Amino acid sequence: MNLMADLCVNLVPLFNALPQDEKMQIEKLVQHKNYEKGEVIIDPTINDNLVIVADGNAKQYTLDEDGYENVLQILHTGDYIGENWLFGQKNVNNYVEATEHSEICLLKRQDLLKLMHKQPELSIRLLELNIVKVSEMQKQIHLLALPKVEDRLLKYLQTYADEIGKNNFTLPLKMKDLALYLGTTPETLSRKFALLEKQGQLKRQLRRIELLEN
Template identity: 80%
Template structure:
């Protein structure tokens, strides 16, 4: 790919170009077919960067059903906790289309951070932000009605960007996974909320109305 994998990760944005190049030299580039695992439990402690394509991070319950944690698109990444020694007990990262994945190994990054302590601080800040977002998703999934999950998600996004009219940040299938439902059910709930006068939708364009 033309761009550096490290340029896709906000963690490395504050670093000068020569230091980014040092990190890029540590990165392994791999191509995965749809449905291949880039990470599985008790595997290597890697930072996983989606250079091109998409993937899903999930856990499995006792019945073997997937619990989606997040949908990863180009520029997204996962694995900060594993880089700092946390064991991956039940996390999978599986590509959902042909994808180029960049892998950065814990031992390589830790060695680099000994000489760049500001990198450790930045990583901690971003990790706290991701934990907060995952807690928000967990809260949404506790709501019994899908329409309540959807409306609360949309309102939170509107508050974040300070606009009541916006384009959906996720594709319908990805939003359905995020909210623990199906695209078909999600479409019905959009129609329900529109009928109730809570929003107006045209394809991916959304306008929220305050009650």
């Protein structure tokens, strides 16, 4: 048994609706590879793979005309990307890069499409999850439209607090990942946290945050 492939299948919500014997069918289709920090997993020449992070972290980004990275999302263990490519969408300007030593599982478009013809519920599940991912990306786009980093940060924190129903919480992202998500650097992010704390917007103890009433 390929234990890493089994780990991939069980981590991805896309396959949760399937019984174990059908998950094992997917396991047989999965290829697994190790990538080091800074190594590119997907580039615009590759557009037929579902990429699953079995262990580690990666980032998805595009490059502008000056070669500057625009980070679209941070991928952690259990995250995946590439479902749109599986349905024929061309990868025009997307890169996926390991941000630390990572174990990656790859599922080819042709193999998954064959399976989906046999398992229609998989197509429905994929559509539902894709809607959720689009919604999350729209939230990030709205944040990046705010010109000031401190406004992006405060809006992100307020939105997360509303989602969990608490004003006191631990940041769900590491500082470096949150900085990428908000389109800034960890150093700038730390300064903006200090600014918001000075303004009486929040209290912070490492990754523990308390939003204050104004």
